[in-house]
Amino acid sequence: MAYRAELEAGLLLQAENRADQTIVSLTSGTAGSQQAQQTGFTTGRWTAAPALYRRGLRAVLVLQTATGATAVEISAGGIHYGARPPDLTGAVPHPLQEVPDVPFGAAFPPMAPLPPLAPLPGMAPMEMRMGGGMEARMGNMTLQMNPSPAAPTPAGSTPPDGPRRFCTQCGKEAAPAHRFCGTCGAALSQSP
Numbered sequence: 293m294a295y296r297a298e299l300e301a302g303l304l305l306q307a308e309n310r311a312d313q314t315i316v317s318l319t320s321g322t323a324g325s326q327q328a329q330q331t332g333f334t335t336g337r338w339t340a341a342p343a344l345y346r347r348g349l350r351a352v353l354v355l356q357t358a359t360g361a362t363a364v365e366i367s368a369g370g371i372h373y374g375a376r377p378p379d380l381t382g383a384v385p386h387p388l389q390e391v392p393d394v395p396f397g398a399a400f401p402p403m404a405p406l407p408p409l410a411p412l413p414g415m416a417p418m419e420m421r422m423g424g425g426m427e428a429r430m431g432n433m434t435l436q437m438n439p440s441p442a443a444p445t446p447a448g449s450t451p452p453d454g455p456r457r458f459c460t461q462c463g464k465e466a467a468p469a470h471r472f473c474g475t476c477g478a479a480l481s482q483s484p
């Protein structure tokens with residue numbers, strides 16, 4: 293298990309225990325320009341979850357080990373390991389989040405590599421097939437088989453299924469927008 297805390301906006305601390313080593317990493321900056329600093333100390337195995345405290349600009353990571361409490365201090369000057377925790381009078385506990393073990397470098401989400409064959413932005417082929425053979429395409433490509441003056445359906449909503457229409461002459465099903473029967477040519481009622 294590793295433990296992670298955001299010391300300040302954009303400044304992330306991660307600590308993990310590997311065998312008798314405590315690995316402390318500091319990552320600052322944004323995903324585009326990240327600076328990372330990693331230091332390892334021989335502290336012994338942790339016997340309990342670490343605790344983090346802030347005092348001014350300094351952060352103190354207190355570790356419980358088989359040989360007692362020990363501390364790693366993080367300040368502008370770097371990461372220092374002290375044999376015993378410093379006086380924490382006035383220090384404020386800082387939230388420390390438990391995270392799954394991740395290798396250093398992947399500790400914080402890197403810029404995700406583009407998956408192969410990623411669709412270009414705006415061309416995401418989001419296709420929905422609805423019942424009744426109706427087809428809706430979203431995104432830039434709008435396939436409108438029956439241009440009509442009716443207001444376009446707002447994206448994301450499903451138009452209610454209209455009543456099916458049938459030719460009164462031959463009984464064939466007729467498309468809603470058709471004015472004449474495609475089979476026999478009879479005029480179709482426009483009222484649904």
Ligand SMILES: [Zn+2]
Pocket residue numbers: 459460461462463464473474475476477478
């Ligand atoms: Zn007909």
